[in-house]
Amino acid sequence: MDIFQVSDMKEIRGKVWKFGDDINTDLMYPQICYTLKEEEKPYYAMSANRPGWSKLVKKGDIIVAGKNFGTGSSRPAADNLKNLGIACVLAESINGLFLRNSVNSGLLSLGVPGISGRVNEEDIVKINMEDNTITINNDTIKFTPLPDFLMEIIENGGIINILKNKKLLGNPL
Amino acid sequence: MNTIEKILKNHSIDKPQEVSPGDIVTVNVDKAIIVDMAALHPEFINNPPIKPFDKDKIAIIFDHFVPAPNIEIANRVDKLRKLARLWNITDFYDIGRGGISHVLSSEKGWLKPGSIIANTDSHTISTGAFNVLGRGLGTPELMGIIATGKTWFMVGNTININFENKLPEKSSAKDIFFKMVEQIGDIPNDNIEFHGEGIKYLDMDQRSSISTMCAEMSAEFAIFPFDGILSNYLEAHSIHNVNPIYPDNDAIYSKTYDMDLNEIEPMVAFPDRIINNVKPVSEIGKIEINSAIVGSCANGRLSDLKDIAMVLKNKKVNRNVRFIVTPATMDIYNEALRLGYISDIVESGAIVTNPTCGACLGGHMGVSSENDVVISSTTRNFKGRMGSPASKIYLGSSRTVALSAVNGYISGE
Ligand code: SF4
Numbered sequence: 353m354d355i356f357q358v359s360d361m362k363e364i365r366g367k368v369w370k371f372g373d374d375i376n377t378d379l380m381y382p383q384i385c386y387t388l389k390e391e392e393k394p395y396y397a398m399s400a401n402r403p404g405w406s407k408l409v410k411k412g413d414i415i416v417a418g419k420n421f422g423t424g425s426s427r428p429a430a431d432n433l434k435n436l437g438i439a440c441v442l443a444e445s446i447n448g449l450f451l452r453n454s455v456n457s458g459l460l461s462l463g464v465p466g467i468s469g470r471v472n473e474e475d476i477v478k479i480n481m482e483d484n485t486i487t488i489n490n491d492t493i494k495f496t497p498l499p500d501f502l503m504e505i506i507e508n509g510g511i512i513n514i515l516k517n518k519k520l521l522g523n524p525l
Numbered sequence: 526m527n528t529i530e531k532i533l534k535n536h537s538i539d540k541p542q543e544v545s546p547g548d549i550v551t552v553n554v555d556k557a558i559i560v561d562m563a564a565l566h567p568e569f570i571n572n573p574p575i576k577p578f579d580k581d582k583i584a585i586i587f588d589h590f591v592p593a594p595n596i597e598i599a600n601r602v603d604k605l606r607k608l609a610r611l612w613n614i615t616d617f618y619d620i621g622r623g624g625i626s627h628v629l630s631s632e633k634g635w636l637k638p639g640s641i642i643a644n645t646d647s648h649t650i651s652t653g654a655f656n657v658l659g660r661g662l663g664t665p666e667l668m669g670i671i672a673t674g675k676t677w678f679m680v681g682n683t684i685n686i687n688f689e690n691k692l693p694e695k696s697s698a699k700d701i702f703f704k705m706v707e708q709i710g711d712i713p714n715d716n717i718e719f720h721g722e723g724i725k726y727l728d729m730d731q732r733s734s735i736s737t738m739c740a741e742m743s744a745e746f747a748i749f750p751f752d753g754i755l756s757n758y759l760e761a762h763s764i765h766n767v768n769p770i771y772p773d774n775d776a777i778y779s780k781t782y783d784m785d786l787n788e789i790e791p792m793v794a795f796p797d798r799i800i801n802n803v804k805p806v807s808e809i810g811k812i813e814i815n816s817a818i819v820g821s822c823a824n825g826r827l828s829d830l831k832d833i834a835m836v837l838k839n840k841k842v843n844r845n846v847r848f849i850v851t852p853a854t855m856d857i858y859n860e861a862l863r864l865g866y867i868s869d870i871v872e873s874g875a876i877v878t879n880p881t882c883g884a885c886l887g888g889h890m891g892v893s894s895e896n897d898v899v900i901s902s903t904t905r906n907f908k909g910r911m912g913s914p915a916s917k918i919y920l921g922s923s924r925t926v927a928l929s930a931v932n933g934y935i936s937g938e
Pocket residue numbers: 589625646648820821822823881882885886903904905
């Protein structure tokens with residue numbers, strides 16, 4: 353997270369993990385995470401609703417979920433998904449706070465109505481960031497992209513990098 | 526424009542004539558609130574903002590972990606004390622002086638009608654009771670606001686909820702919220718404006734309980750109108766010169782719902798989620814509990830303590846039940862002491878903790894075990910929220926919690 357990274361995201365391709373409606377932040381980042389070492393935190397993601405899942409996630413995998421993804425608290429839940437290797441979240445709808453946190457952590461999350469009915473677990477999904485389409489097998493779905501200023505935050509690896517570049521952040525307390 | 530659009534427009538740095546759904550606005554923030562949890566975000570401790578955009582518009586409040594439950598948290602939050610000194614923050618509320626940020630904000634007069642509040646905690650939507658837009662934000666985003674005084678919002682659609690008539694004696698504001706959820710479900714990115722005759726029967730505690738809980742519908746903002754009740758509250762707290770915002774006559778709402786408050790009975794949310802998971806207590810049969818919790822930003826207010834004191838007076842908490850009560854702020858705690866509520870509660874066999882979020886987030890002061898069946902008037906019942914993921918968390922009003930604590934099973938009357 354400390355390294356300044358600009359990735360040019362033209363296409364994201366990954367294997368799907370499917371989740372249902374109302375997946376909340378406390379499932380992604382249980383309270384115990386707050387005081388764990390950074391590298392241990394991600395392994396507690398979804399440990400209450402899907403024990404063992406976090407160990408199976410490979411870098412570049414994609415989450416496809418139902419309605420209201422990320423409902424809940426302001427905790428850094430998106431960081432846990434990103435640090436597990438999740439490349440993108442696609443959900444029927446996304447909680448506003450989670451979307452902001454996701455962007456600010458440098459994780460792409462997109463609300464794509466209809467997505468969960470058209471994707472199965474382990475499908476390979478291709479997200480084309482240039483023409484705003486998602487391809488699964490032979491099926492193509494158009495999505496509404498995030499506003500440019502939010503994509504810029506994601507491409508910079510999150511808001512902290514941007515604040516650092518603007519010299520707004522200081523020394524450790 | 527509706528109320529929410531007007532407040533966003535008034536704060537927009539681009540000074541547009543009008544804003545409407547789909548627009549993105551950059552706004553000036555009137556107050557930025559940092560709670561102790563921010564100290565648990567590594568970036569905040571490692572790279573804090575160099576200086577605040579306006580130190581008098583920043584508040585630092587210890588609430589989630591008061592007092593610190595372990596060494597790690599004690600060390601982390603101590604760094605926030607250092608920051609408060611470094612920035613010379615006047616609105617710094619450490620242990621024994623403040624309480625839960627959302628409730629404290631209203632007592633301190635920061636919720637001036639028509640303003641915009643940013644806070645590191647997700648229940649900042651609670652400000653809506655005061656005709657104020659508030660948003661919970663992640664710590665990294667708040668760091669940006671501390672440095673610049675600005676943030677952005679996407680203008681969402683707004684639904685209109687009309688309250689009619691008066692709530693029956695046996696029911697509470699929390700029950701209104703559960704009935705709303707049953708009717709409407711979740712509404713990510715949409716706003717709520719409350720209107721209707723029924724509002725005049727709801728006091729500030731009740732309105733705050735409802736607006737706070739709207740976070741659980743994933744609403745963006747949930748705002749009440751400015752009226753005599755709010756105006757009296759502000760006067761009583763010496764808050765003058767307010768600039769309330771009213772909707773235009775031709776304000777647009779994407780949908781209107783009517784709710785007859787007179788028909789609302791005590792409700793309960795079943796474990797793990799609220800959405801699609803609420804029922805009237807009268808229809809749930811006998812569900813035994815062994816833990817009862819009253820508190821949180823939604824229901825740790827003076828009226829909650831009064832409700833439970835009335836239930837507990839001259840009664841005993843069921844011997845199979847542990848009952849923990851957490852006032853939301855020191856002012857509420859003191860007032861409840863003065864009015865005798867605290868002794869009614871304690872004499873029944875319940876315990877009263879200091880103001881903190883405590884059990885609500887499973888941090889301390891009532892962490893649930895794998896065998897616990899909890900009835901709680903806090904905000905969330907996510908799996909594992911209050912401790913072990915195997916514990917079962919039911920949510921209800923504070924009154925329902927107290928009745929259940931006495932009976933040993935979930936009871937609405
Ligand atoms: S009381 Fe609960 S919901 Fe409210 S701010 Fe504290 S932890 Fe969050």
